[in-house]
Amino acid sequence: THPIPHPPPLPFLGNLLDLMDPESPLNALENLADTYGPIYKLMKGKTNMLVVSSVAMVAELCDESRFVKAPPMALSKKKPEEKEGEGSSKGKEKGNGRPAGMFTATNEDPDWGQAHRILVPAFGPLAIEGMFDQMQDIATQLLLKWARLGPSSQIAVTDDFTRLTLDTIALCAMDYRFNSFYSDSMHPFVDAMVGFLSESGNRAKRPAIVTSLMKRKEKQLKSNQDFMFLVGEDLVKQRREKGSGKGNTDLLGAMIEGRDPKTGLGMRDDLIVANIITFLIAGHETTSGLLSFAFLNLLKNPDAYQAVQQEVDNILGRNAISLSRLSKLPYLNAVLRETLRLTPTAPAIQKQLAPNCTGANATLEDGKFKIEPDDKIFILIGAMQCDPLVYGEDAKEFKPERMLEENFKKLPDAAWKPFGNGMRGCIGRAFAWQEALMVMAMLLQNFDFRLHDPAYKLRIKQTLTIKPKDLVMRASLRHGMS
Numbered sequence: 425t426h427p428i429p430h431p432p433p434l435p436f437l438g439n440l441l442d443l444m445d446p447e448s449p450l451n452a453l454e455n456l457a458d459t460y461g462p463i464y465k466l467m468k469g470k471t472n473m474l475v476v477s478s479v480a481m482v483a484e485l486c487d488e489s490r491f492v493k494a495p496p497m498a499l500s501k502k503k504p505e506e507k508e509g510e511g512s513s514k515g516k517e518k519g520n521g522r523p524a525g526m527f528t529a530t531n532e533d534p535d536w537g538q539a540h541r542i543l544v545p546a547f548g549p550l551a552i553e554g555m556f557d558q559m560q561d562i563a564t565q566l567l568l569k570w571a572r573l574g575p576s577s578q579i580a581v582t583d584d585f586t587r588l589t590l591d592t593i594a595l596c597a598m599d600y601r602f603n604s605f606y607s608d609s610m611h612p613f614v615d616a617m618v619g620f621l622s623e624s625g626n627r628a629k630r631p632a633i634v635t636s637l638m639k640r641k642e643k644q645l646k647s648n649q650d651f652m653f654l655v656g657e658d659l660v661k662q663r664r665e666k667g668s669g670k671g672n673t674d675l676l677g678a679m680i681e682g683r684d685p686k687t688g689l690g691m692r693d694d695l696i697v698a699n700i701i702t703f704l705i706a707g708h709e710t711t712s713g714l715l716s717f718a719f720l721n722l723l724k725n726p727d728a729y730q731a732v733q734q735e736v737d738n739i740l741g742r743n744a745i746s747l748s749r750l751s752k753l754p755y756l757n758a759v760l761r762e763t764l765r766l767t768p769t770a771p772a773i774q775k776q777l778a779p780n781c782t783g784a785n786a787t788l789e790d791g792k793f794k795i796e797p798d799d800k801i802f803i804l805i806g807a808m809q810c811d812p813l814v815y816g817e818d819a820k821e822f823k824p825e826r827m828l829e830e831n832f833k834k835l836p837d838a839a840w841k842p843f844g845n846g847m848r849g850c851i852g853r854a855f856a857w858q859e860a861l862m863v864m865a866m867l868l869q870n871f872d873f874r875l876h877d878p879a880y881k882l883r884i885k886q887t888l889t890i891k892p893k894d895l896v897m898r899a900s901l902r903h904g905m906s
């Protein structure tokens with residue numbers, strides 16, 4: 425075996441300082457990959473973090489019999505303490521007294537298995553198609569806002585896309601309206617969520633010992649979390665009282681009424697609440713980032729912009745959007761795929777060795793690099809998706825053509841993983857895709873866009889996800905309002 429390259433660690437802080445890039449820790453990790461190669465090691469506290477960025481090694485990491493998801497450090501709770509009984513746990517026994525939502529749970533957590541089995545059909549193609557009208561409702565609010573603002577207004581792109589995606593997931597998941605387009609200040613739930621996310625993100629960058637000294641931050645984090653849970657509990661209670669009446673197109677209804685085919689049991693209320701919060705968080709920042717980067721790419725690449733607008737005009741004309749027309753937009757699909765290749769908005773995922781994985785299986789590149797059971801393996805999705813061995817020397821350029829179906833099909837499986845992998849891959853993928861296609865199509869159909877500052881240069885704003893920083897556009901209606 426070969427030693428895994430690594431920058432020199434510092435006593436006590438480990439390699440933490442290497443992550444202290446003024447722009448973003450992600451940037452720092454990518455720069456280190458340029459120096460140390462497609463696999464390198466960082467010491468963070470007591471654990472080693474292996475950072476991987478080649479398609480070949482990611483292909484191995486996608487083998488679910490050898491590697492499993494390691495729940496993200498920034499969000500993970502303390503270890504679950506002893507659980508009572510089997511199957512669905514009593515739930516109050518976890519580190520902070522609350523169960524883990526699907527995103528943060530481990531594979532072994534019976535709460536994950538239960539939620540997964542109940543929710544996979546609720547996120548399936550038919551259910552998502554059933555959400556079309558609600559998605560369109562919110563998209564129309566955005567359209568009207570930009571139409572009324574008029575061509576001389578400066579549009580804060582990521583802010584408005586965040587309003588859109590948040591209102592969309594809340595309406596589709598639980599029939600609740602945040603009405604973000606009707607107020608300058610955010611809904612109190614959203615404030616709590618933003619506070620919670622920003623402190624969770626900051627924690628990932630600080631040594632644990634520093635965080636443990638910041639009592640005020642600790643209290644704030646907890647009170648934000650308490651508030652989200654209170655609102656969530658209230659929503660579940662109200663729904664139980666009035667019944668869903670919406671069938672299974674609503675995720676809250678599916679969780680309240682659904683039974684686990686394996687155990688016959690329904691989900692506990694505290695688990696439903698944890699997952700509602702998970703969907704609101706996982707379901708909005710990523711999609712809003714995707715939409716923002718997609719517009720930036722189009723505005724920086726006039727040929728692609730023209731091609732996609734032409735396609736939208738050919739297929740939609742001035743007609744209302746429908747599901748069947750949305751399925752006929754290959755170039756727009758390619759624009760979204762290429763955007764998530766260059767700037768995957770969930771920029772990294774973590775793996776670790778599967779339990780009982782030993783010998784040659786516990787290595788990468790045929791025995792070359794040995795992996796230890798405690799190692800956390802960090803996949804830099806963006807760097808991996810620019811692997812020159814797969815994407816060539818122009819890998820960093822925006823070229824939607826390489827993502828048209830006939831070319832996309834020929835890529836190695838591991839070469840495009842913005843939605844993660846296998847059974848722990850994104851459950852909201854079809855939801856996000858339908859929403860993004862619809863919004864892009866509606867906006868391109870109705871507006872001409874330009875950058876407020878034609879010289880805008882991309883800088884990344886990183887929280888748990890990434891977005892383009894300070895992106896400002898102007899929008900003018902192409903035809904009158906109909």
Ligand code: MNH
Binds near residue numbers: 493593707849855
């Ligand atoms: Mn989503 C998991 C990316 C939209 C809900 N999502 C993941 C993972 C990635 C990801 C990557 C895997 C994480 C890991 O391996 O640790 N998700 C995205 C992107 C978009 C997105 C790039 C939009 C673009 N996700 C959505 C939407 C929802 C959602 C929309 C909900 C409505 N995602 C989830 C959930 C999981 C997840 C829940 C965890 C699934 C599981 O582990 O069972």
